[in-house]
Amino acid sequence: MRIIVYTPFLVSMLLGLAIPHFGRRLPPATATRLLVGVGAAVAASSAFALACLAWTYLGQLPFIAALGDWSIRLLKAHDPVSPVTAMIALLALGIVSVAAAATVARRCLDYLRAARALRRMRGGPGGLVIVDDPAPGAYAVPGLPGGRGRVVVSTGILRVLSADERRVLLAHERAHLRDRHHLYRAIATVAAALNPLLAALPRTVEYTTERWADERAAGEVGDRRLAARAIATAALATTHHPHQARSAVLGFHHGDVPSRVTCLLAAPPRRHPLVTALVIMALATCLAAVNEVRTDTETLFEQAASRPATPATVAFAHATQAQTAKAAETVHRAG
Template identity: 45%
Template sequence: MQLAMFLPLLCPVLAGVFARPLGNRLEPRAATWTLTISAVVLAAASWVALAVLALTGLARIPLVADLGHWSAAVIQHNDPVSLGIAAAAGLLLVVTAATAVRMLWRRLRALLAAGLDAACMPGPDQLAVMEDPAPDAYAIPGLPGRIVVSTGMLSSLDTTERDILLAHERAHLTAHHYLFVASAQLGAAANPFLRPLATAVTYTVERWADEHAATVFGDRHRVARTVGKAALATKHAPARRRIPAAALGLIGRRDALKSAGPVPRRVAALLAPPPELRLLPLAATAVVLIAAGLSAFDAARDLHLLLELAGAG
């Protein structure tokens, strides 16, 4: 039972180490899906492991054992986990659950606020042009979502570059990138060791949108130039107004996404040949996720059998 309990707690550490390399080497769409699913699955598996550890300690308390009609002596004899470890697991479970609930509430509020902002923006179509000398552009999820571009950004780009920018922002909306980012951040809130995965996802969604724009226009160098030019324009811009927390933009610098990947890495990736689908890293990731999931299931099954044994004793 020990391996089954502790493997789901070790896998997030391993995932955190390889998050950035996966984000850099995998095709962006595959990287986003892989990292997001990994964050959710590993967070859930680690929660199950913590819950099992905490419940085994809780069941040793005479009052709890009496309520459950279990033998505390049988549980203590058959479970090698110390009471201190069980107490620590329980504390971690409560803290991470509270953090995850808070994060979920913040993300839901941000999504609702973004939807209201999108619905209230002027203009009949998807694009909303804002009178603002500060160069800026971002996509707001909603029903439908909106693309917001400032007049300062439009004046900084030529016609083709404007079309590239719009293609990038449309990719954020059509692929629902905000949901990937929010899911990865929720997983990181549930398990702090998964924060590198959330950081990597904020980078891979930008790379995904970059590659979409490159596919649409067939000119990777022109897209790279547009990304760099927009970044330089915003670098020296005056202080910007409030931007919705759910916004995703060409530069990736949003209040809710402070750890987004740097622009130079994206430009370098666009100047390189198109990324290829790599099956080996995907297969290795799948093995880790399956191992963590099966271990969490095995730990829960062992706890059930232990409690049955304690009830019979």
């Protein structure tokens, strides 16, 4: 096990810092796909690295070693990971696994509850549900797999928007459902639970999916200024409505709406191949490191294998033992 095992943590730290910036710079569809894909892969890589570190310690526990075919003594001799490091890794792995599992469970419950609430509502032929409520509100609610999602809007929001602006609203919410934005958001949340260094991912993906739907809506009505106007009008009406306190649980994200409107008033977003390449390179580094770590871990346990111990391998193991331990010691101190 070499220092390379820490690569996924370094990559996720850098990625975590860059995520909000990339989210605002890249075209929203690219940003969403790229950040969610890379975020998920990096989160999985860091969990794998934790598992490999923890496994060097677990493998030395008698009842686990008894299941495998390696000798505890040899493993201990070859193992370059200090027991403290391994135990910290084990603890961290436990915490993030529980956090990720809890996130998945909560998300599933949310979907089921939303789907149950939707079943009781009669929608229009295109999936539109209108609620007679003076407080402005509009939501896209995904259906369960196989079912269709619904767009839920209040009469309050329909009344503050003009005819053309209403088309922007409906196109925006339909885009959420059609492009499955809730899936991207869910994956981002789980990735952040699995790796707290990626804590900025869910918020950023929320923003990029909103922007994605904005761009879709602007394309559908063929007028970016109109789309900008619809969003600004709806946001001002939502903030000022006296009954708004009731659904205030949905909170606000400072700066999001003005930023969305500014983007729509500007020219359509340009591609940034360099940024995209950078993110993909970070991913490639991370995956290459994971592959090395996998090889290292396999080698470590092969070296410690007690059963197929031909005299030659034992001799080899003993010869390299001191050397390996010394090298690992050096590497560890360097880290």
